[in-house]
Amino acid sequence: xxxxxxxxxxxxxxxxxxxxxxxxxxxxxxxxxxxxxxxxxxxxxxxxxxxxxxxxxxxxxxxxxxxxxxxxxxxxxxxxxxxxxxxxxxxxxxxxxxxxxxxxxxxxxxxxxxxxxxxxxxxxxxxxxxxxxxxxxxxxxxxxxxxxxxxxxxxxxxxxxxxxxxxxxxxxxxxxxxxxxxxxxxxxxxxxxxxxxxxxxxxxxxxxxxxxxxxxxxxxxxxxxxxxxxxxxxxxxxxxxxxxxxxxxxxxxxxxxxxxxxxxxxxxxxxxxxxxxxxxxxxxxxxxxxxxxxxxxxxxxxxxxxxxxxxxxxxxxxxxxxxxxxxxxxxxxxxxxxxxxxxxxxxxxxxxxxxxxxxxxxxxxxxxxx
Numbered sequence: 001x002x003x004x005x006x007x008x009x010x011x012x013x014x015x016x017x018x019x020x021x022x023x024x025x026x027x028x029x030x031x032x033x034x035x036x037x038x039x040x041x042x043x044x045x046x047x048x049x050x051x052x053x054x055x056x057x058x059x060x061x062x063x064x065x066x067x068x069x070x071x072x073x074x075x076x077x078x079x080x081x082x083x084x085x086x087x088x089x090x091x092x093x094x095x096x097x098x099x100x101x102x103x104x105x106x107x108x109x110x111x112x113x114x115x116x117x118x119x120x121x122x123x124x125x126x127x128x129x130x131x132x133x134x135x136x137x138x139x140x141x142x143x144x145x146x147x148x149x150x151x152x153x154x155x156x157x158x159x160x161x162x163x164x165x166x167x168x169x170x171x172x173x174x175x176x177x178x179x180x181x182x183x184x185x186x187x188x189x190x191x192x193x194x195x196x197x198x199x200x201x202x203x204x205x206x207x208x209x210x211x212x213x214x215x216x217x218x219x220x221x222x223x224x225x226x227x228x229x230x231x232x233x234x235x236x237x238x239x240x241x242x243x244x245x246x247x248x249x250x251x252x253x254x255x256x257x258x259x260x261x262x263x264x265x266x267x268x269x270x271x272x273x274x275x276x277x278x279x280x281x282x283x284x285x286x287x288x289x290x291x292x293x294x295x296x297x298x299x300x301x302x303x304x305x306x307x308x309x310x311x312x313x314x315x316x317x318x319x320x321x322x323x324x325x326x327x328x329x330x331x332x333x334x335x336x337x338x339x340x341x342x343x344x345x346x347x348x349x350x351x352x353x354x355x356x357x358x359x360x361x362x363x364x365x366x367x368x369x370x
Contacts, residue, residue, distance in 0.1 A: 002233050002257075004248035006167035008128070010049045010232075011037065011246075012156035012223075013171045015057040017239035018086075024061035025054065025089050029239070033171075034093040036242045037133070042097070047128045049163055050101075051136045051156040052090070058082030083137065090135050102127045105139040106155065117162070117268060124163050153223035154271060161230040161267050168227045168234045169245050170220050175238040176252035177202065177221065193255045196225065224255040226271055231261030266366040269326055273313035277306020277333055278323075279359070286318045289325055290367050295358035296327065298339035298347060308333045316360065325367045327360035 018029055041048050056068060056075055059082025069075055087103045094101050104123060127134045138155050153170060160168040179202055180187035193199055199221065224234040235245045237252025244251040281289065285300025296316065308314055309332050316325040331339065339347060339359065348356035 003167055003235060003245070003254075006165075007045065008047045008049070008163060008165045009040070009167045009169060009246065010051060010156055010160040010163065010165045011169045011171065011242070012051040012152060013053065013239055014152075014173070015053045016173045017171055018052070018054040019057040025058045025085060027089065027093075030089050031093050031096075033239060033242060034090065034096075036246065038094065038097040038099060039243075040246045041099075041133070049124065049128070049134050049136060049159060049165070050090070051152050051159055052086065053137070053152045054086050055079045055083040055137055058085045086137070087135060090133075094133060100132045101135050102132045104134050104136045106136060106159075107139050121162055124159075128163075153219040154226065157223040157227040157230075157232075157234075158268055158272050160227050160232045164261065165232055168224075168232050169242070170223060170234060170236045171239040171242055171245075172217075172220060172236070173238060174217065175241055176236055177217065190253050191250070193224070193228075193253060195256075195258055226267070228255045228257050229259040230267055231257045231259050233257045269313060269328070269364075270366045270368065273326065275306075275315040275326060276308035276312040277304065277329075278315040278317050279304055279329070279336070280317050280319065280321075281324070283319065286324055289316060289362075289365065293362060293367070295362040296360040296365065297344060298342050298359055299344075301336065301340050301359060303340070304333060304336040306333060314360070316365075323368055325365055327365035329360055330357060331359060 013033060017033070018025060020026055037048050037050065040046055056078045059078030059080070060066075060068065062081050062085070063078055065074070065078060069078065083103075083105075087101070090101050104120075104127070106120060124134050124136075136155070136159055138152055156168060156170065159165075174182055176189045176191075177193070177199065178187045178189050182189075190199065190202070202221075220236055224236060227234050234255040235252055236255070237245045241251045279296070279301050280303035281296065281300050282302045285296060288294040288300065289296055302319065306314070308329060310330055311328055313326055314329045315323045316327060318324050336359070338351075339355070344356045344358075
């Protein structure tokens, strides 16, 4: 197993493992997790990146909220209060071992952009080089669609890819993936997953047991799939078994890597961005983009939908409406209609040299369905 050889490890912990069901941080639970992580990195050979949920849950009790609110504004208010409490708790807990922490708040949409992606990697890499533990969370106080995604499981998978991690450990309130409801007799834990076919028969739920988070087993399995496909093996187990998981002892469910490791930021574009609109491609453009891995030129566009600005992610669809690719567009939506079906040379002559370029460059494009 690759666990014991892993040098750079991303650990994700959910709200239900850090807080009480009523909201508010459980200091003993936080300290217990930090005890494990500090021991793992104490020899100087291993690095830990901690992706921690819990900001919204931690802000419930201080704001007098009995349960996680459903409206976005109060979720963001709770996150604003809770994030400070969460990082303060980690800062104090790691300080017992003389370890500093650094807060890193990410929005998944931003990190699909080239400059932001590089900057996020540099920040995290520098924190690790300086001996700090990055504590990563989604920027829930300003996130919109992201806050509703279903906890930080997907974010953890993408961070593992971003920092070139050797291992991702997903900690929750269940000690692994089961072939049914673990609360029912007769169900069995699945110890290893070598590919999607191994769990095609498994039904996963959609809600955490503790009621303060939003992630269920379905988001953890999806996160494990994303990480494994990017070459990062995954251990899924309970927070109480964190020490066993990081020591390489048999616990939880181990997802073998199914793909190659790379530094390609397009994984973020495929799994973390929210398309702001769509472009319909003619058959020739679909072949060029999907099979030829070419850039999308104005001549191949048959239609445009949505309101977006240059630099936003958009879906590329075939004539039947199927999403075949996703990319960062180089023009505003209102500029696209005058470009449809025209050559870049013609556009440059009529509108100026700035129009002699791709609508979506191949370096900013990821194929979804080859």
